[in-house]
Amino acid sequence: MTPLPPRRLRSGSPGRTCSSAGEHLVDIEGVTGSIPVTSTRGFAPFSRGPRIHLARFPRRRYTPGATPFEPLPRLSAALGGPEIWVKRDDLLGLAGGGNKTRKLEFLVADALAQGADTLVTVGAVQSNHCRLTLAAAAREGLKCRLLLEERVPGSYRPEAVGNNLLFDLLGAERIEVTGAGTDLATRLGEMADAVRAEGGRPYVIPGGGSNALGALGYVACAEEMLAQTFDMGLALDAVVCASGSAGTHAGLLVGLLGADAQIPLVGINVRRPRAEQEANVHKLAVETAALLGASAEVPRAAVTAYDDWVGPGYSVPTEEMVEAVRMLARLEGVLLDPVYTGKAAAGLIGLVRRGAFKAGQRVLFVHTGGAPALHAYNTVLADGAGRA
Ligand SMILES: Cc1ncc(COP(=O)(O)O)c(C=O)c1O
Numbered sequence: 433m434t435p436l437p438p439r440r441l442r443s444g445s446p447g448r449t450c451s452s453a454g455e456h457l458v459d460i461e462g463v464t465g466s467i468p469v470t471s472t473r474g475f476a477p478f479s480r481g482p483r484i485h486l487a488r489f490p491r492r493r494y495t496p497g498a499t500p501f502e503p504l505p506r507l508s509a510a511l512g513g514p515e516i517w518v519k520r521d522d523l524l525g526l527a528g529g530g531n532k533t534r535k536l537e538f539l540v541a542d543a544l545a546q547g548a549d550t551l552v553t554v555g556a557v558q559s560n561h562c563r564l565t566l567a568a569a570a571r572e573g574l575k576c577r578l579l580l581e582e583r584v585p586g587s588y589r590p591e592a593v594g595n596n597l598l599f600d601l602l603g604a605e606r607i608e609v610t611g612a613g614t615d616l617a618t619r620l621g622e623m624a625d626a627v628r629a630e631g632g633r634p635y636v637i638p639g640g641g642s643n644a645l646g647a648l649g650y651v652a653c654a655e656e657m658l659a660q661t662f663d664m665g666l667a668l669d670a671v672v673c674a675s676g677s678a679g680t681h682a683g684l685l686v687g688l689l690g691a692d693a694q695i696p697l698v699g700i701n702v703r704r705p706r707a708e709q710e711a712n713v714h715k716l717a718v719e720t721a722a723l724l725g726a727s728a729e730v731p732r733a734a735v736t737a738y739d740d741w742v743g744p745g746y747s748v749p750t751e752e753m754v755e756a757v758r759m760l761a762r763l764e765g766v767l768l769d770p771v772y773t774g775k776a777a778a779g780l781i782g783l784v785r786r787g788a789f790k791a792g793q794r795v796l797f798v799h800t801g802g803a804p805a806l807h808a809y810n811t812v813l814a815d816g817a818g819r820a
Contacts, residue, residue, distance in 0.1 A: 484690035484724055486652055489645070490541035494533050494568065495525035501660040504797075506763040513784040514669070514793040518766065519657050522773075522801040527567035527602060530560045530801020531680050534649030535641035536568045542645060544572065548635035550605070550627045554579040554616050556747060557588040557609070558595045558771065558805045561640050561677075566602035577606040577627070579619055581639075583746050585612070594808030640677025644723040647683035647716055651724070654687020657796065668695050669793040672783075674776035674800050675699030675709055675737045682716035684798070685734060690726060699737035700779030702772050703746040709737040741779040747771045749812045752778035757806075757813060769802025770809040776800075 500520040508516045524533035551569045555562040562578045569576035582588045588609050620636050627634035661668055675681040681699040688695055701709045717730040743750030753770060756777035760766045768774045780797050789795050
């Protein structure tokens with residue numbers, strides 16, 4: 433893999449002033465960075481650096497600290513390539529953990545600021561995002577309604593376990609199932625109208641929590657993991673993540689670019705053709721950088737979202753996914769999921785085998801969670817090993 437050239441977000445114009453969330457930023461030409469000040473008098477604020485200053489955005493906290501950053505020595509040895517590490521975002525807070533928890537910290541804070549009493553969101557039939565939105569709603573004393581998209585015909589089974597069981601346990605107020613091809617944004621809007629008509633105050637969260645506000649969760653993750661690499665004295669040669677509704681990929685990209693970390697980010701696409709997914713990620717990264725106030729220049733060349741491990745389609749099992757799920761479980765005691773991280777890890781393993789990452793390099797895999805969905809795939813994943 434050709435390393436990407438150094439890149440950075442272009443900073444805003446000197447002398448610009450902006451304010452957000454009760455704080456005030458003033459830029460003075462000739463100094464780099466930006467700091468929030470509560471008063472414009474008596475401070476000499478910085479200017480010119482990318483304005484990645486997440487504390488300006490209201491946030492709820494659902495995880496007490498940083499997620500672990502761990503080596504995977506047995507997987508690395510088995511593959512005979514680079515040193516592989518994992519960022520354990522499967523251990524984030526809320527019910528069962530996973531990447532949506534980081535996005536929901538910003539989205540739910542916004543919902544509460546707007547006085548909402550009902551979250552309305554959408555996902556696939558075994559959606560981790562829907563599980564975690566329900567959990568956040570429960571934590572905040574909000575109600576929650578779900579729109580489930582049956583992307584694969586016949587895949588919604590009300591009796592199915594995995595996340596489907598958890599939707600019920602976590603107290604979904606209403607679940608509506610719709611076929612692939614439905615205009616989801618329109619239907620979500622209608623569901624929000626129905627909440628309003630009943631006297632409620634809805635807050636609509638897009639699929640995967642993937643708008644610019646949600647993607648801030650993964651800007652925060654990039655900052656967190658860069659701090660961990662510094663603490664541990666570990667330089668990274670690449671970061672690999674799953675790429676679905678794009679918020680994780682876009683947020684990480686903006687965080688890495690904003691820090692000028694010069695670490696290539698490799699997305700493993702779980703659903704769409706490569707060009708389409710890369711365009712989605714790029715668009716969202718530009719929007720996220722703009723929300724942060726960095727005059728957005730996210731190079732299109734910084735977005736890679738391989739589609740070689742999607743297989744026959746979203747959520748449809750592949751041999752490589754099954755191999756990856758079993759390898760991580762048996763070599764490292766780490767549970768992946770069949771839809772996202774199983775395919776993303778299959779991509780990581782495939783790239784190592786292709787020689788894209790080599791011995792002597794260090795690669796970080798961002799484990800974005802999803803293990804509760806394993807239970808809905810038991811017939812595909814279990815091989816009966818160890819049974820008498
Ligand atoms: C476990 C897991 N990993 C990765 C992803 C992909 O993240 P994103 O939708 O932000 O691209 C998802 C999305 O639902 C997920 O549930």
